[in-house]
Amino acid sequence: MIKPSPNPPQPPGPVTQALSFGQCPGSNLLFSIRADIPLEEALVHASDHLTCATAIAFEVADSCPRTLQSLARSVLHQLDVAKALVEASIAGISELREVP
Numbered sequence: 001m002i003k004p005s006p007n008p009p010q011p012p013g014p015v016t017q018a019l020s021f022g023q024c025p026g027s028n029l030l031f032s033i034r035a036d037i038p039l040e041e042a043l044v045h046a047s048d049h050l051t052c053a054t055a056i057a058f059e060v061a062d063s064c065p066r067t068l069q070s071l072a073r074s075v076l077h078q079l080d081v082a083k084a085l086v087e088a089s090i091a092g093i094s095e096l097r098e099v100p
Contacts, residue, residue, distance in 0.1 A: 013093070014039040040093045043086050050083040 016037040020029035033042075057079055061072035 012038075013097070016042050040090060040097075043090045043093070047083060047086045047090065050079055050086060054079045054083065 016033055016035060016039060018032060018035040020032040022030040024030060054076065057072065057075045061069055061076060064072050
């Protein structure tokens with residue numbers, strides 16, 4: 001059998017949809033996520049943001065008054081959960097790419 005193309009292009013994988021965010025009082029939404037960013041790239045970037053947020057939360061938890069430390073630590077736990085979900089999603093997408 002002769003194929004019309006030796007390696008036809010792969011169909012695009014999952015991508016982001018456009019989303020605006022960052023409302024300030026008295027203004028429109030300030031920021032937006034572009035459409036058509038490969039989902040794996042978007043998740044990797046989100047993971048980087050969560051890593052930065054975790055570093056900030058650690059500093060806050062270590063330097064805040066003792067009465068607020070449990071609240072600051074709960075933020076760390078929420079960030080850990082979010083990062084784990086993102087990392088698991090990246091791994092799942094990576095596995096899909098490896099399947100022929």
